[in-house]
Amino acid sequence: MSTFPVEQIRADFPILAERIRNKPLIYFDNAATCHKPQAVIDSLVHVYSHEYANVHRGVHTLSQRTSEKFELAREKVQHFINAASDKEIIFVRGATEAINLVAQTFGKANFKAGDEILISAMEHHANIVPWQMLCQETGAILKVLPMDHQGELILAELDALLTDKTKLFAITQMSNALGTVNPVKQLIAQAHAKNIPVLVDAAQSTPHMLIDVQDLECDFLVFSGHKLYAPSGIGVLYGKQKILEAMPPYQGGGDMIRKVTFTETDYNSLPYKFEAGTPSIADTIALGTAIDYIQHIGMANIAAYEAELLEYATEQAQAINGLRIIGTAKEKGAILSFTLDRIHPHDIGTMLDSLGIAIRAGHHCAMPVMDFFEVPATARASFAMYNTKAEIDVLMQGIQSLIEVFG
Amino acid sequence: MFDDLRDLYQEVIFDHNRNPRNFREMPNADRKVEGFNPLCGDRLTLFLKMQGDVITDASFQGSGCAISTASVSLMTEIIKDKTEAEADALFQQFHAMTTGKGDDANLEAVGKLAVLAGVREYPARVKCATLAWHTLDAALKNQQQAVSTE
Ligand SMILES: Cc1ncc(COP(=O)(O)O)c(C=O)c1O
Numbered sequence: 341m342s343t344f345p346v347e348q349i350r351a352d353f354p355i356l357a358e359r360i361r362n363k364p365l366i367y368f369d370n371a372a373t374c375h376k377p378q379a380v381i382d383s384l385v386h387v388y389s390h391e392y393a394n395v396h397r398g399v400h401t402l403s404q405r406t407s408e409k410f411e412l413a414r415e416k417v418q419h420f421i422n423a424a425s426d427k428e429i430i431f432v433r434g435a436t437e438a439i440n441l442v443a444q445t446f447g448k449a450n451f452k453a454g455d456e457i458l459i460s461a462m463e464h465h466a467n468i469v470p471w472q473m474l475c476q477e478t479g480a481i482l483k484v485l486p487m488d489h490q491g492e493l494i495l496a497e498l499d500a501l502l503t504d505k506t507k508l509f510a511i512t513q514m515s516n517a518l519g520t521v522n523p524v525k526q527l528i529a530q531a532h533a534k535n536i537p538v539l540v541d542a543a544q545s546t547p548h549m550l551i552d553v554q555d556l557e558c559d560f561l562v563f564s565g566h567k568l569y570a571p572s573g574i575g576v577l578y579g580k581q582k583i584l585e586a587m588p589p590y591q592g593g594g595d596m597i598r599k600v601t602f603t604e605t606d607y608n609s610l611p612y613k614f615e616a617g618t619p620s621i622a623d624t625i626a627l628g629t630a631i632d633y634i635q636h637i638g639m640a641n642i643a644a645y646e647a648e649l650l651e652y653a654t655e656q657a658q659a660i661n662g663l664r665i666i667g668t669a670k671e672k673g674a675i676l677s678f679t680l681d682r683i684h685p686h687d688i689g690t691m692l693d694s695l696g697i698a699i700r701a702g703h704h705c706a707m708p709v710m711d712f713f714e715v716p717a718t719a720r721a722s723f724a725m726y727n728t729k730a731e732i733d734v735l736m737q738g739i740q741s742l743i744e745v746f747g
Numbered sequence: 748m749f750d751d752l753r754d755l756y757q758e759v760i761f762d763h764n765r766n767p768r769n770f771r772e773m774p775n776a777d778r779k780v781e782g783f784n785p786l787c788g789d790r791l792t793l794f795l796k797m798q799g800d801v802i803t804d805a806s807f808q809g810s811g812c813a814i815s816t817a818s819v820s821l822m823t824e825i826i827k828d829k830t831e832a833e834a835d836a837l838f839q840q841f842h843a844m845t846t847g848k849g850d851d852a853n854l855e856a857v858g859k860l861a862v863l864a865g866v867r868e869y870p871a872r873v874k875c876a877t878l879a880w881h882t883l884d885a886a887l888k889n890q891q892q893a894v895s896t897e
Contacts, residue, residue: 361751581883615769684812685757694751702787716788716810741748745756746813747765 363537363696371722382430383629387622413628427610434575435543443470453479491518491667514544518667518705519675570630574623589618646674675725754865763817781893782882802847
């Protein structure tokens with residue numbers, strides 16, 4: 341889409357003017373975390389300069405001003421994922437904390453020995469380890485929906501894995517290691533047909549596609565602000581109101597209570613029941629600004645442009661001798677994971693870094709995925725709306741040259 | 748194109764990466780220890796043949812990046828016919844060199860290993876170079892369990 345205003349967008353991201361090892365920065369590590377537009381940076385400065393106090397606790401004007409902005413951010417998130425109510429938006433530190441919250445409240449209250457939790461073979465450690473910990477505590481059993489060598493889920497096996505013992509299906513919408521986009525709506529419908537609730541890990545998908553939780557009908561959905569052009573330290577747990585209301589609270593402390601005596605405590609209503617303590621106030625408000633920024637550009641435009649970047653990069657990568665793309669699903673987000681014959685990903689990472697190119701080299705917090713593809717690690721270039729085809733050209737030239745150097 | 752990296756990736760390193768020395772299993776080894784770097788997935792198995800306190804043969808197997816492969820390949824060459832105490836002294840000097848604490852005198856003491864001095868400018872890669880030596884250290888102390896750099 342040649343009309344996408346990428347140069348204008350690039351100008352909004354001050355870090356893109358940085359030089360790395362004396363070369364212009366080419367940032368292809370967006371799946372790990374992405375950069376912040378000036379509007380988001382300004383929003384942090386503005387909060388601390390003009391509207392900062394603690395939230396929900398002061399009668400004074402400044403606190404009211406902050407509380408209003410804070411709650412406005414919640415409404416922006418609500419509309420961003422089309423939740424039915426702002427009570428369904430719980431602010432947490434990130435996707436990881438959101439999953440742990442569900443495991444430690446919903447999970448602990450409802451799972452017992454012999455129950456099953458279903459995940460998939462392509463999950464991030466954040467959607468594996470909290471469930472393993474819960475299994476150890478409760479005696480529940482972790483089951484895994486397998487994938488094939490394209491990095492696509494083997495959907496034919498799903499039905500048999502959704503049993504009358506399955507208490508939750510926790511599945512990523514987009515794999516950070518492979519780029520695979522899973523058909524979550526269909527998976528949710530299949531689980532719901534057996535009354536099994538579903539948690540969607542949207543940490544990777546939120547920056548790249550429109551999400552409508554009412555259309556998906558997911559029971560939980562989690563994501564992180566820092567992958568969505570917002571600050572680190574703020575993330576979201578979406579949960580259906582009915583389910584959240586029935587769940588015990590997570591952490592105890594201020595804000596999550598209505599009345600406390602030494603003998604008992606009355607918990608606050610949603611969403612505050614799950615938000616103990618002073619939140620990451622400025623980061624939350626800036627998350628709202630990031631959502632404004634994305635919506636101003638338009639998610640459909642972003643998705644179309646990124647698809648074009650991925651297609652361009654994939655075509656060029658396929659032309660390189662000895663390059664193997666890891667993750668070749670039909671439906672993919674803007675992630676190119678690859679290995680090179682006889683060249684370790686860490687050498688690729690260091691060599692590209694010397695050209696100013698930031699990629700990720702490693703297991704991407706998805707060691708089971710590495711085991712499945714029988715590689716110790718991969719190199720991963722992940723794209724965002726501010727990347728360009730010209731940057732991809734530099735990457736591909738870099739890869740060609742390092743292959744020559746290694747001989 | 749990669750001029751900035753000449754200190755890190757010297758020709759000797761490419762050579763050892765392409766043709767690692769002593770890359771073989773040793774069925775009659777006296778010591779056998781595994782080393783693992785969970786960060787990058789590097790894995791190696793080090794084999795030693797001992798006569799008294801002298802290392803009479805050293806070999807390895809496994810896979811890793813160029814830095815770690817060259818490091819273990821060079822190490823198996825240099826420790827051959829060294830006593831345990833001499834090998835340990837080399838380990839200490841190598842460690843000091845790669846973590847930036849070594850002075851130039853140490854560079855001479857480590858001989859050929861000096862080609863790996865460049866990693867000290869790349870903190871993310873120091874462990875690639877030292878994995879082999881931590882594994883050797885465990886082997887000399889006769890530890891049986893796998894070594895991890897984390
Ligand atoms: C698919 C997926 N899930 C969960 C996470 C965890 O996110 P965070 O570290 O922001 O909590 C990530 C981050 O890399 C991810 O890619």
